[in-house]
Amino acid sequence: MQSPLPIYPEQASNFAPHVDALLLFITGICLLFGAIITTAIVYCFFKYHRKEAGAIGIVTYEDSRLEVAWIVVPLILAMVMFAWGATIYVDYRNAPRDTLDIYVVGKQWMWKAQQPNGLKEINELHVPVGRDVRLILASEDVIHDFFVPAFRVKMDVVPGHYNTMWFRPTKPGRYHFFCSQYCGTNHAVMGGWVTVMEPTDYAAWLSGVSSGEANPVAVGEKLFAEKFCVTCHLSNGTGRAPSLNGLYGAQVLLADGSTVTADDAYIRESILQPNAKIVARYQPLMPNYQGQLTEEQIFALTAYIKSLESQPVPVTGSGIAPVSEKK
């Protein structure tokens, strides 16, 4: 695939060229400084080699201009490195709108990914080229880390936290992904392949393989009924709990007067810890589902709630923002 001794991995995402350019920039500056210091040392080492046993060196006095120069110049260069690195990082930590969201769960010692249509993969991840992909990462046990060298991105997968990462694949192909946070015995084999496909191939792959697979929206809908969510969260907003139509992505007004964006973390929290954020004008009646749902069931419920977005929202008494919360 590559020359026997490549210096950097393939560039297959929007971040890769930037990270590599930054690498070359910093390497260049460091080589320059390294060369200056090495030359100076080697030169002095031979030039001033002691010729007579009793000789002593010639005193050179410290010069504050010189000291200031070699404080200020490296400082300025360091600030350039900092600023350049910061721009990439800020870009990386703030995903664009309208991403293709894929849920990824790490557990000792495998990765489970779930495509938007519910297709599940183990130690494999298929993504379309040219599309902004966001991975929503959760762990079932210890800390893992999802790392794709060809994309130049990684993110820790921390139990108890949702972390997200995003990238835009730019080149079709198959690339390694690794777990790069040490996670126990089989850490080294907790990896797999990212397959970057042309969008049409991706669509074909999704529909081709996914037949027979349960659609997460469908699974979520079933759960929604099984877990009696449906008895309170009436879609017309007349139930004891707010309607969930159009909830995802909206601003929700809470009882304490603050608002919150209904994202994945919010929905998850509202299922597991319903009383953490009470929607304005509703009572805290909903039982908590902590420990009663698996991570994948929560993903399915979330997917279902997201799908409600597209349905027409019946006019209800709800106020400014689509008010919502499951009770």
Next chain:
Amino acid sequence: MPEHSEHIVSPKVYLTIFLALILGTGLTTWAAFRNFGPFNIVIALAIATAKATLVVLFFMHARYGERRTRLVIVCAIFWLAIMLALTLSDYQTRQPRMGRLLSQAAYYDA
């Protein structure tokens, strides 16, 4: 080495400080049973810090000691502050934790 002149604090001062500390203890307990909203913790920590300062300055003679002793105390406070402030800076600005628990408001409004 600087000439070390030992300062002897009179028992009257010790007694005054002792009474002030008892007063502080009473005050902090009293304040805990009143609702000052978010200021309960502020008041509690302010009183505790005042008490601790009295102990350091008088019982531990920092007020009469050398400059070096004061430098040591400042270092301790400074490094403690670094640890608390920089760690909390991350917590204050990071994304909320999954399943983060109740805010106080949600609890009291319920």
Next chain:
Amino acid sequence: MNNTSPTPPYEPPRDHYLISAGGHIRSWLLTTDHKRIALLYLISVTVFFFIGGVFATMIRIHLLTPGGVLVTPETYNKLFTMHGVAMIFFFLIPSIPAVLGNFLIPMMIGAKDLAFPKINLLSWYIYLIGGSFVLYSFSTGGLDTGWTFYTPLSSIYSNSAVTPAVLGIFINGFSSILTGLNFIVTIHTMRAPGMTWFRLPLFVWSHYATSLIMILGTPVVAITLLLAGLERMFHLGFFNPAMGGDPILFQHLFWFYSHPAVYIMVLPAMGVVSEIIPTFARKPIFGYTFIAASSIAIAVIGFLVWAHHMFVTGESTYAALAFSFLSYLVAIPSAIKVFNWTATLYKGSISWDAPMLYALGFIGLFTIGGITGLFLACLGLDIHIHDTYFVIAHFHYIMVGGAVMGYVGGLHYWWPKITGRLYSEALSTFAAIVLFLGFNLTFFPQFILGYLGMPRRYSSYPPEFQVLNVLSTAGASILALGYLLPMAYLSWSMRYGKVAGPNPWPATGLEWKTDSPPPTENFHVTPVVDWEPYDYRNRPDLGLAAGAPLAPAHGDD
């Protein structure tokens, strides 16, 4: 190497610290003499270095092929964990401070001993107790959490002997704290008449800075590991997400110490280099005040950067920006030192003795280690190279290329003082070169491996990484030879080496103004210091060429 010594044939002292209290084992185990305690430490850290080294060798052999040749993944995980724990907590952190610092600081400032000799001995015993706990953990089930002990892996999921290990490190922490406390008090209150702060050797300054980190950071890691240990023993939930605890908090607390701990390892080595360079260039160090101040600056700023180990944990973007910025700031004082050392060479009278080779090797390797730190502090690059072999290469350049080179160089420099004997010049020069080359061959390929994306702590790897791994292993075998050589010829010299005078190089420090080996009380009369540090021109007592060239008019540029 004795050829520069102007003194007539030297009669070794009849009474010195090695013999005056008798050779009985009790006289060693109950000694409060800082020099003897330093030797006790020398032996014990060497044991841990050897243990850690064996693990390292096994790691490198295992990684010769993609599938691993030697052990199971489980054992491999134990190997790198135990390698890290033994090397970091029981070799690198105590090495220079507890061996060379202990031996030299009282002598360098003209004191009879440290301020608290009994506490000094106590800290060695605490080290032994902590070490025994850790060895117990190694021998009963091993330890497979990584030296960072990240929760909840260490506190809940690991099946290895975590509890004795964290207790051992907790206990050992107090050894480090007491050593640091002893040094700071000693430097404040025990200086000889005339030994002002700005006449202190830079070795003492760097140990002062190191001690600051020891007393301010170590208690935090002690309590953190204690809490993690309690969590494991009693199923508490401080850092366990299943019970509401937060694993990220553990990382904050852990790195609050463990990042500055890197400076505990490298600052003393910088002190060693700051002594060696002026001695073997025979001129005052360039920028004394800047080097002294930069040690303190490293100790202080070093405490403000820890969360750069957490850029990809989901840390807040704002905090990440602040920590990245501060990480760049801490690079500056290190750069100041490198520039000043280099400038010291200019117009010196440079000898090619082994300590000088080690010191120059240190500068080269430390510079590479330091500048690769700039890559890791860079937020955009760190999301790619974090937790890869790039990190491994970087910190080995700092810790092995820096701290260990400094330690071995310092041992060579002060060996005549410690033992009163000289070692083979040819062998020591050879060993220095072997170490330098072996080191680079071992660790340079790992930078490339890391950028190619090989994650750290992998017992097996995809085949495309094999070539570089084989190179690294080849280098490691050379490196191992490079460490065995000095162990051999230094031990040999203790008995058969040529007798060294009190000041064989000659050097300007106070420690060279007494016998080699020194008497128990260090000096027969309390010395009075009336010269500036590293001044060769006004020191007729050194016996160097009377008509030594004076600075010409253009010399003071």
Next chain:
Amino acid sequence: MHRTGELYGQFQTLEQQKESATLGMWIFLVTEVLFFGGMFLTYTINRHYFFTAFGIGSNTLDITLGTVNTIVLIMSSFTMAMGVWSAQTGKKKLVPLFLILTLSLGCVFLGIKFVEYKQKFEHHLIPGHNFDITYRSSHPAPVDDPEEMALEKQEVDRALASDPDANSHAQLYFSLYFAMTGLHALHMIVGAGLIIWLIKGALGGRFTPHYNTPVEIVGLYWHFVDIVWIYLFPLLYLIDRHR
């Protein structure tokens, strides 16, 4: 190193020796500040996350015993200061008296602490498998005021309703409670040992205006332990008391 009278061989003068010992103790206290600081940080973050559960946990503590203990410890700090004063001013008979007073107050503190721990044990509030925050209010002892118990049960139920993991989070509170007060008590025990050593010396008339370093530096340590408690008391006992 030889010792001449009270002067150890490595020092030139008693002044230098005292200066070193005092500085050494202060630096040791700095490490103690950071040591407890790590726990305070853990406390702060968890209290922020789990305020309700921490409030419930805190309210199960006996405020009377806590307040009394605070006063006892402050009193012992006062007697310790007086002990140092007696040594400095050469009141040889008062030194052991004040030291014994300090020791006794320290023991009273530890005794009360033991009573509190015992109560927690009986109420199933020791972290572990048997931890149960509801146990106390659902198993009232005959001596308990039924009204108060009913109120407490109501509080616990309310907390559980709003935070389903309140039991687990209250357990976190008690883990911190035992870790912090336990380490504090350990420091007290060490301090008591040091004071016993001082009393031995003081009875032999060892401490004079000329030489009283040990009394002074043990005093520093004792006052520091007092300061830790000054913070522990409001942080552990006084969370959310005003409902």
